[in-house]
Amino acid sequence: MSDPIDPTSPTAPGACDLAADVLVVGAGPAGAAAAVWLRRAGRSVIVIDKASFPRDKCCGDGLTTLALRELEPLGLRPEHVRNWQTVTAAWLRSPSGREVCLPMPSGGIFAATAPRRELDAALVRLALQAGADVREGHTLTALRQFDDHVDAEVTGLGTVRARYAVAADGMWSPTRKLLGLAEPGYLGEWHAFRQYAHGVTGPAADRLYVWFEPDFLPGYAWSFPLPDGRVNLGFGVLRDGSRSGKSMQADWARLVDRPHIRAALGPSVQLEDRVTAWPIPAGIDAAVLSAGRVLFVGDAARASDVMTGEGIGQAVLTGRLAAEALSAGGALAPATVRATYERSVRHHLLADHRMSTVLNGWLARPLLARGAIRVVGLTAWTRRNFVRWMFEDEPRAIAITPRRWHRGFFRQPPPYR
Helix, strand or coil: CCCCCCCCCCCCCCCCEEEEEEEEECCHHHHHHHHHHHHHHHCCCCEEECCCCCCCCCCEEEEEEHHHHHHHHHHCCCHCCCCCCCCCCEEHHHHHEEEEEEECCCCCCEECCHHHHHHHHHHHHHHHHCCEEECCCEEEEEECCCCCEEEECCCCEEEEEEEEEEEEECCCHHHHEEEEECCCCCCCCCEEEEEEEEECCCHHCCCCCCCCHHHHHHHHEEEECCCCCCCCCCEECCCCCCCCCHHHHHHHHHHCCCCCHHHCCCCCCCCCCCCCEECCCCCCCCCCCCECEECCCCHHCCCCCCCCCCCCCHHHHHHHHHHHHCCCCCCCCCHHHHHHHHHHHHHHHHHHHHCCCHHHHHHCCCCHHHHHHHHHHCHHHHHHHHHHHCCCCCCCHHHHHHHHHCCCCCCCCCCCC
């Protein structure tokens, strides 16, 4: 990539107020990851976000092994997130009521919880430390593409010029809308409800629970532990047309009163603040991943896992892949950058998405969900290896994608050793 246009140069095409190699729109995990990797590759980066950090985001706060493997090389440490909680086991509850404990492997961290308010702010700090020019509280209002650059109109900043843009601006990406690529009526593949709770004295104070409720399948309810007797409590369901917003709100109102959930939380649990709800985009197979000099990442690329609704690992991964495509050396043509990025995203995510879609169809049937959890709990081997597969330590569809085979399946060194 060539040097950025100097906005003060008399040869610069038109007037601009700021210039860089890459403009990143959105400072969440995908945007922050892209900014860090671009700076390490020597590219100048401007990051804008309409929010000011720290800010909350509706999320289960869970970090899978995939997320941890992507976050560690970025430089994120557990001590950077005040309410980080390392998870040592996952407890699954079958629709029949059977509970199975899946211990995490030892020697590192294979799962954790980290409140998004704290995690995202820590990632923004990493981007700043890497040398990115992060501008909080500024909104993208217009985007124009030219042969060799893009011009973005940003509130409070004027015209920002860059060779390329990375759109990390969420499910309803303003960038996508400005480019005329928005899909009217799109509401995502999942819908989730979340609320924090404190005063947890039951086993959920220390355990990560996933409850496969018969009426939520193939979705699930969860309780993810946080320090000091707090939990992140919620449920996620697939949007299949069978649930209205009103019915999901009614399900939420009754969630804590389910006897096994009440027993896990304890009699003194108190819900905090307000419940938040958010659609989750998990349609990487149908998403537009690029347009001209713009690459879409994270939720803007609909990259969340269609089986679990988890999106932090996929967000950080796509941010890194975008940075690699933009840093591949030389003044690459936009078509080459787009092709490189899209090929990488599909290599990492497409087969797993398709397999997860099939698995969702199976898990939607209570009898099959019950059978699956029974098989998972049969032996120490099945419990140990399923938990690593569940938390995406290996690609979900690795068995049917020989191009990704390698020695030592499920024996990689753990993150955060």
